[in-house]
Every structure is written in structure tokens, then in C-alpha cells.
Amino acid sequence: MRWSKKRVSILTAILLIGCLLLLSAADSSRQFTIYTLQTSYSIEVVERQGQPYISLMELLEPLGVDNLRSSGNNWTLQLDKVEARFTEGKDTAKIRGKTVDLSGGVLVENKRVLVPLNASFAILSSLLHKTIDFHLAGRRIFIDNAGTRFTTELKKTDRSALVLNFSQAVNPSIHQEGNRSRLVFKREPLISDLINQPFDDKVIRSLSFSEDNGVAALTITGDAPLSVALGSDGKTIQVQAVQSAAPTSASVPAQAPGAQPSPEPLVTSPPAQSTELPVQTQGHTGPAYFVMIDPSHGGNDKGAFLSDQLDEKELTLAVARKLKAELQERGIAARLLRDTDTNLSLEQRAELTNAQHPGMYVAIHAGVFGQEVRVYAPALTSSPSAGERLAGERLVAEPSSTGSAQFLPWELAQAASLGRSKTIARAVAGELQKKDVQTVSLTTPLRPLNNIIAPAIAVELSADRPNAQDLLNPRIQSLVAAAVASGLAQARAQIEAHK
Amino acid sequence: MIPRHFQIAIMLLLVGILISGIYIIKITHKEQAKTQLAVEERPVAPPVGGKQEHILVLVAYDQERALRWRETTAFMPEERSLRAKETLRAVLAQYLQNPSPHPLGKGTDIKDVYLINDNTVVIDTTPQFADSHPSGILPEEMTVTSLIETLSANLPGISRVKFIVDGKERETLAGHADLMSFYEVSAVHELAKEFQ
Numbered sequence: 001m002r003w004s005k006k007r008v009s010i011l012t013a014i015l016l017i018g019c020l021l022l023l024s025a026a027d028s029s030r031q032f033t034i035y036t037l038q039t040s041y042s043i044e045v046v047e048r049q050g051q052p053y054i055s056l057m058e059l060l061e062p063l064g065v066d067n068l069r070s071s072g073n074n075w076t077l078q079l080d081k082v083e084a085r086f087t088e089g090k091d092t093a094k095i096r097g098k099t100v101d102l103s104g105g106v107l108v109e110n111k112r113v114l115v116p117l118n119a120s121f122a123i124l125s126s127l128l129h130k131t132i133d134f135h136l137a138g139r140r141i142f143i144d145n146a147g148t149r150f151t152t153e154l155k156k157t158d159r160s161a162l163v164l165n166f167s168q169a170v171n172p173s174i175h176q177e178g179n180r181s182r183l184v185f186k187r188e189p190l191i192s193d194l195i196n197q198p199f200d201d202k203v204i205r206s207l208s209f210s211e212d213n214g215v216a217a218l219t220i221t222g223d224a225p226l227s228v229a230l231g232s233d234g235k236t237i238q239v240q241a242v243q244s245a246a247p248t249s250a251s252v253p254a255q256a257p258g259a260q261p262s263p264e265p266l267v268t269s270p271p272a273q274s275t276e277l278p279v280q281t282q283g284h285t286g287p288a289y290f291v292m293i294d295p296s297h298g299g300n301d302k303g304a305f306l307s308d309q310l311d312e313k314e315l316t317l318a319v320a321r322k323l324k325a326e327l328q329e330r331g332i333a334a335r336l337l338r339d340t341d342t343n344l345s346l347e348q349r350a351e352l353t354n355a356q357h358p359g360m361y362v363a364i365h366a367g368v369f370g371q372e373v374r375v376y377a378p379a380l381t382s383s384p385s386a387g388e389r390l391a392g393e394r395l396v397a398e399p400s401s402t403g404s405a406q407f408l409p410w411e412l413a414q415a416a417s418l419g420r421s422k423t424i425a426r427a428v429a430g431e432l433q434k435k436d437v438q439t440v441s442l443t444t445p446l447r448p449l450n451n452i453i454a455p456a457i458a459v460e461l462s463a464d465r466p467n468a469q470d471l472l473n474p475r476i477q478s479l480v481a482a483a484v485a486s487g488l489a490q491a492r493a494q495i496e497a498h499k
Numbered sequence: 500m501i502p503r504h505f506q507i508a509i510m511l512l513l514v515g516i517l518i519s520g521i522y523i524i525k526i527t528h529k530e531q532a533k534t535q536l537a538v539e540e541r542p543v544a545p546p547v548g549g550k551q552e553h554i555l556v557l558v559a560y561d562q563e564r565a566l567r568w569r570e571t572t573a574f575m576p577e578e579r580s581l582r583a584k585e586t587l588r589a590v591l592a593q594y595l596q597n598p599s600p601h602p603l604g605k606g607t608d609i610k611d612v613y614l615i616n617d618n619t620v621v622i623d624t625t626p627q628f629a630d631s632h633p634s635g636i637l638p639e640e641m642t643v644t645s646l647i648e649t650l651s652a653n654l655p656g657i658s659r660v661k662f663i664v665d666g667k668e669r670e671t672l673a674g675h676a677d678l679m680s681f682y683e684v685s686a687v688h689e690l691a692k693e694f695q
Contacts, residue, residue: 303674304635312634346670365675367635369561376636379690382680411680440564442693445643445677446636447670460636 032117032139033214034059035146035189042186042214045117045139051104051299051342052117052139056086059120063128063143068113075106075113079127086113093119095126103299103343118342121352133191133355137339138211140189147191152207160203161240162220166190169234172218181226181239183218190216193288195333203241290333291488292358292454295320296365299343304367306468313341315366319461319477323364326478326485332492350451354413360424360488361456363449368465372438373480376458377425378414378450379443413451420455420495427494428457428487435483455495459484549576549585556590557648557691559601559641566645566694569593579654583612583620586653587646594642601641604631610665619659619681620650626665632673639676641694647687658684 030045032054043058057068060077068077073088084095086106093100093115100123104116115123120141121134133142148170153163170190172183196208205221220226224241231237295316297303303312320336327334337352338344344352353361367374408415425441432439449456461480463471470476552575557566573589575582587609594603606627613621632639647660659681663669669678 297674301674304633365636367637369564369635369637374637379686381677381682381686381690443690444636444640444675445680445682445690446640446675447677447679450677450680458636462637 030139031214032120032141033186034062034120034141034143036063036143037146040146040187040189046114048107048114049104051340053104053107053114054117054120056113056115056123059115059123060127070111075108082127084123084127086115088113093123095123098126100126101345101347103345103348116343118344118348121348134352135191135211136352137336138216139214140211140216142189142191146189148185148188149191152197154199154201154204156201159240160201161238162199162204162207164218164237164239166235166237170237171230171234172237174228176225176228179222179225181220181222181228183220183228183237185216185218186214188216190218192216193290193333195288195290195328204239288333289359289492290335290356291327291360291362292335292337292353292356293320293323293327294337294349294353294361294363296363296458298338298341301343303365306366306368306463306471307465310468310472312366315461315471316364317341318472319366319481320364322477322481323362323484326481327488330485330489332485332489346448347451350413350448353448354451354453358454359492361449361452361454362484362488363446363456363458365446365458365460366471367460367462368468370438370440370462371464371467371470372440372462373432374440374442374460374462375425375429375432376442376444376446376449376460377422378418378456379445380412380415380418380450381445382411382450408453410451413453414449414456417453417455420491421449421457423494424455424488424491425457427491428459428484431483431487431490432480435479437480437483549574549581551575554586554589554653555649556586556593557645557652558590558593559638559645559694561601561638561641564637564694566641566648566691579617580612580614583614583622583650583654583657584609586650587612587622590646590649601638601645602633603628603642607631618656619661620654620657621661621663622646622650623663623666629664629669629672629678634673634675636675639672639674640690643672643676643682644687644691644694647682647684648691651684651687660684660687 030047030052031042032045032052033040033042039062041062043054045052045054047053056075056077057065060079063079065077065079068075070076075086075088077084082096084093086093088108089105091102091105093102093106100119102116102119102122104119107114117139118136121132124130124141124143125132128143130144133145133147135141148166148168150164150166153165155161155163166188168188170185170188172185172188175182175184190209192209194207194209196206198206203222203224204226205223208219208221210217210219220228220239222239222241226239227242229238295313297311297313297316299313301313303316306312306315317338321339324334324336335356335358337349414421429439429441444458446458449458459480461471461476551572553570554573554575555568556571558569559566571589571593573585575585591603591607591609593599594601595605595607604627606625608625608628609622610625611623613623615621632642643662650660651657661681662672662678664678672678
């Protein structure tokens with residue numbers, strides 16, 4: 001067989017296309033990143049039984065677990081004399097002798113033990129007994145307060161410059177896309193309460209923080225192409241407009257410390273004639289305001305049966321996504337407690353919410369009886385006796401403005417926020433009524449409202465069973481989401497004014 | 500003399516009335532049997548002593564989203580925990596009849612009632628009480644409120660109530676109403692007011 005030039009060219013082209021496809025597949029793989037004070041590592045996320053799973057050993061090996069023993073269906077591991085036992089098919093594990101809910105069954109594939117991604121919080125917190133911060137949507141988890149924070153400083157000179165100061169050295173990869181610069185942090189435990197920070201500047205318009213698929217990213221948007229320079233200590237990044245035309249869409253590697261891609265040397269202090277604008281700081285001073293939206297139920301928990309074609313869990317997620325968009329349109333950051341059809345216990349919902357310190361918590365529900373929207377404020381129907389408080393195992397820490405924390409009984413975590421919760425419920429009900437939505441205000445001992453430290457309410461869309469399909473109508477969902485978002489914005493203003 | 504065709508018409512009419520009567524009686528018996536069956540499907544409980552009394556029960560009406568006091572009769576023993584149990588069963592009997600203002604699943608019943616220090620009640624229900632309870636904030640809250648309010652009305656001095664299911668603690672009734680905590684009766688009074 002003779003190899004003509006034509007055949008060689010075709011074969012090369014096929015090989016190239018194959019390589020590109022493989023690369024793109026690799027890029028689109030799902031990953032979960034674990035950050036500790038010493039290291040960070042990413043592991044693969046696979047889809048099993050309709051929810052994300054991770055390998056147990058990939059999660060725990062870098063933390064010091066070196067042996068996973070099997071005995072029949074049981075798998076046992078040890079970390080610092082703490083034993084954990086997992087059983088194939090079971091959705092609980094025994095760690096430190098206590099039962100831990102895994103939100104899904106343990107799977108074993110080729111002697112590889114897989115556990116639900118959502119269980120990583122419960123497994124790590126039970127095994128390590130350290131502070132765990134789980135960013136479910138971004139698939140990132142932080143152990144023992146690992147985290148790099150940053151502050152921003154906009155300097156207005158002839159050429160405005162945005163200076164980012166990091167608490168630890170960073171080395172992001174930088175992607176230029178027209179007038180936007182995107183800094184991607186794959187290994188750094190970058191955290192921020194910032195979602196989007198607009199700037200009153202002609203050149204640098206905004207800075208936004210996002211986290212997705214195990215990485216964090218900062219996106220700086222300008223009115224002109226931007227240059228990014230990393231300071232020699234790795235702790236400072238300066239962004240400013242370039243004077244000459246720059247490539248409009250290119251991905252450039254991170255500049256090594258000392259490299260100066262910008263036309264001017266990197267400056268970390270204001271030039272002599274600069275005018276300094278009010279400094280916008282992100283950091284340890286306190287979390288930025290955001291609303292935690294909880295689409296109730298999910299996974300195996302279908303919630304209320306609304307009709308043959310509709311379960312509560314589907315409707316709550318649809319409405320929650322709309323509410324998030326409506327809040328963001330009003331300039332209020334919002335996070336979803338779940339953005340997929342996943343299992344989350346009521347305890348996990350409360351723990352994840354309390355760990356992130358939201359400004360408000362809104363649980364979305366759906367039910368039957370009456371064409372209306374019901375707005376619920378929490379009802380504290382229990383009050384443990386003094387003896388139970390002393391003997392009670394479950395306490396939740398409520399941070400105070402002084403930096404200290406007081407411990408509250410788990411069932412009464414909501415107590416300090418009850419008044420603000422009622423203010424929010426009133427504002428939301430008022431906005432719904434303004435839009436001619438039939439509204440009922442009630443109180444409820446609904447879980448997990450009373451375990452949430454932040455002001456909390458529940459909103460329930462309701463229809464009579466024969467008309468339950470009406471709740472799927474996007475127009476109705478949008479109307480309710482818009483009214484609830486307006487109510488939340490109004491309540492926030494009222495609460496801030498009261499402060 | 501009555502004409503022959505007139506006699507035949509009257510005879511046919513009488514036969515028709517007789518057949519209709521038999522049919523109506525049959526239908527009535529069938530409906531009664533159905534209603535009886537719904538009540539009898541509750542687990543068999545040991546016979547209760549005591550005398551028949553008129554008691555007040557707070558009944559949930561789903562369609563009207565309301566709780567209303569109704570008078571009913573029940574055999575009420577002297578002993579307080581048995582009295583509590585019969586009171587609660589009187590409420591459930593309202594929900595297990597057909598048609599029901601607030602349908603609960605077959606097999607729903609009270610297994611036991613434990614009285615602690617004369618002011619705290621722990622209610623142990625059958626698994627069906629929770630497993631087949633309709634899921635939803637409203638139906639679950641109405642069930643809990645109607646049971647606690649009825650208990651409080653008929654057993655003075657009760658201040659705290661907790662539910663367990665088949666001898667074990669359960670997080671929620673059917674995904675919404677809290678079953679982990681002890682309910683303060685005074686707080687439940689406030690909840691009940693919203694439905695009256």
C-alpha cells in the first residue's frame with residue numbers, strides 16, 4: 001500500500017480532530033476540589049443514580065487515609081484512630097460510632113467505593129472534627145478554614161487601575177476575551193462573598209466572582225481591552241486598560257512573578273499624583289449580603305404529590321431558579337441550596353445555610369388546597385427546658401458583630417431572628433397582594449426554619465389538585481418570583497434601616 | 500267495573516315501586532357497610548372501660564383550610580393516659596370516616612400515650628400515621644394542631660406534647676411538620692387561632 005500525500009494529509013487531519021475531541025472531553029469533565037491549609041487537590045465527579053458521586057479514597061487519601069479494608073459488603077477505613085464504616089448499598093455510614101446520612105447509597109465499582117458528592121460534607125466533618133465549608137454549587141470544599149481572600153482597590157489616575165490584594169500568593173491563569181479579563185484560580189482556595197461589584201469608572205466597569213466545577217474565577221470587565229500584571233510577591237494583581245490595541249480573544253498563561261506584560265511597571269501603591277477613590281474592601285470584615293434560596297425536597301424526597309405528572313420537588317426548583325434571577329436583577333446576590341435533583345436532608349440544609357451566613361433564607365414549597373400563595377413565618381413551638389439545654393447535644397454557634405459567638409439550642413437557632421423573619425414575611429405577602437395574587441400569611445413549625453440562624457421564611461405555591469398543572473405555567477411562576485423578590489428587597493431595606 | 504287494561508297498569512306500577520324500594524334499601528346498606536369498613540380497618544385495640552362521654556374535638560377541614568370544634572361521644576376511662584389515647588382516637592375517627600374532612604391513610608391509629616410528670620405527653624402512633632399521611636405544610640400542620648389542641652382541651656394541665664412513630668423518633672410527619680421537638684401547648688394555641 002502506497003502512502004500518497006493526500007492520504008497522509010487526511011490521516012493527520014483525522015488524528016488532529018480526534019486529539020481536539022479528547023481534549024475538549026477532558027476539559028468538560030466534572031471535578032470537585034478539596035482545599036486544606038497545606039494543599040489542594042481535585043477529584044473526578046461521576047454521575048450515578050441521577051446524582052454526582054466521588055471516589056471515597058480519592059477524597060480521603062491525600063488527608064492521610066492509606067487503607068480501605070473490605071469485609072463482605074462492608075468497607076472500613078481509619079484516620080488518626082477514627083474508624084469509618086461504609087456498607088455497599090446503604091445510604092448511611094458509621095463514623096466515630098455515629099450514623100452519618102450519606103444522601104444516597106454507597107456504590108462499589110471495581111473495588112472503588114463511590115459515595116454521593118453531597119455526603120462529602122458529612123463525611124469530612126464527622127471524620128476530621130474540623131470546620132468544613134462546602135460550596136455545593138461550585139463543587140469546592142474548604143477544610144479547617146482554608147481560604148484565600150482578597151481586597152479590591154480602584155485607583156483613578158490617567159489610566160485607572162484595579163489592584164487586587166490577596167491574603168496568600170496566587171498564580172491564576174489569565175484569559176483575555178475582548179474587554180474582559182478572566183482570572184481562573186485552579187489550585188488557590190479563593191473565596192469571596194462578592195458576586196458582582198460595579199465600579200463608577202469609565203474604564204474598569206465591574207469585578208465579579210464565580211465558582212464552578214471546582215475552580216474559582218474573577219472576571220474584570222472594562223470599556224477597553226485590559227492588561228493584567230501579577231506582582232513579584234504573587235499577592236497583588238493589577239488590572240488596567242492597555243494603551244495600544246490588544247488581542248481580542250486569547251488565552252495567555254499566568255505571568256510569572258516579576259514578568260511585566262503591561263506597558264507600565266506594576267505599581268502597588270498610588271502614584272504621586274493619583275486620586276484615590278473610596279476603597280472597596282472584600283475580606284474578613286463580614287460576609288456580603290446574599291439570599292439563600294432552598295428549593296425544598298429533591299432526590300428521593302419528592303415532597304407533596306400535586307398531580308400525576310407533577311411532584312413538589314420539580315416545581316420548587318423551577319421557582320427557586322426564577323427567584324434567584326429576579327433577585328440578581330435587583331442587585332441582590334442569591335444562592336441556591338440545590339440546583340439539581342439531589343438528596344439533601346433537613347439537617348444538611350440548615351447546616352449548609354448556617355455555615356454560609358446568608359442575610360436571609362427562603363424555602364420554596366408547593367402544595368394543594370386553594371389557588372393561592374402562602375407565606376409562612378417560623379413558629380417557635382418548642383422551648384427546651386433548662387435541663388435539656390444543659391444536657392442537649394445539639395448546639396449551633398451564632399456569630400456576633402464583636403467576632404465572638406454564642407451557642408443556641410439547635411431547635412431555637414431561629415429565636416434571635418424571629419422578628420426580622422416576620423418583617424420579611426409581611427413584606428413578601430404585601431408585594432404578592434400588590435400583584436393581585438391571592439395570598440395567605442401563616443406561621444409554621446416547618447423544618448428546617450427553626451434551625452436557621454438567619455431570618456427565614458417559607459413561600460408555598462398552592463393549587464387545587466385538578467388545577468395543579470397551572471403551577472407549571474412559567475408566567476405564574478415568574479409573577480410569584482418577581483413579587484417575592486420585590487418583597488425581599490423591601491424587607492432588606494427595612495431591616496437595614498432599623499439597624 | 501274497572502277496565503282490564505287499567506288493572507294491568509296498576510299492577511305494573513306496584514311491581515315497579517316494589518323493585519325500586521328493594522334497590523334503594525340495598526344501596527343504603529352498601530354505603531353503610533363501606534363507612535363501617537373504613538372505621539373498622541383501624542387496628543383492633545383492647546376494649547376500653549369507662550363511661551361514654553361527650554367530648555370536644557378540633558377537626559381539620561382541608562377544603563376550607565379551617566379547624567372547627569365538634570362534639571362527639573367516646574368511652575373515656577378514668578386513667579389519664581388511657582383517657583388521652585381515647586381522646587386522640589376520637590379525632591382520628593373523624594378523619595378515617597368516609598367521606599372525610601381531612602383524609603388520613605388506612606391503619607392510622609394511636610399505639611400508646613405516655614404521660615410524664617402529668618404535664619408532658621408522648622404520643623406513639625402507628626407507622627401508617629406518618630407513612631401514609633398526605634405530604635404538605637398545611638395538611639401536616641393541621642393534623643398536629645388538631646391532635647394537640649383536642650388533647651389539651653380534654654386533659655387539663657398538659658403543657659408539652661411530642662410525637663413518636665412506631666416507638667421511634669421521626670424528623671417530620673411527611674416531609675414538613677416537625678416531629679423532633681416537644682410542642683409547647685401554649686404555642687400551638689396560637690397556631691390554631693390562624694385556622695379558626
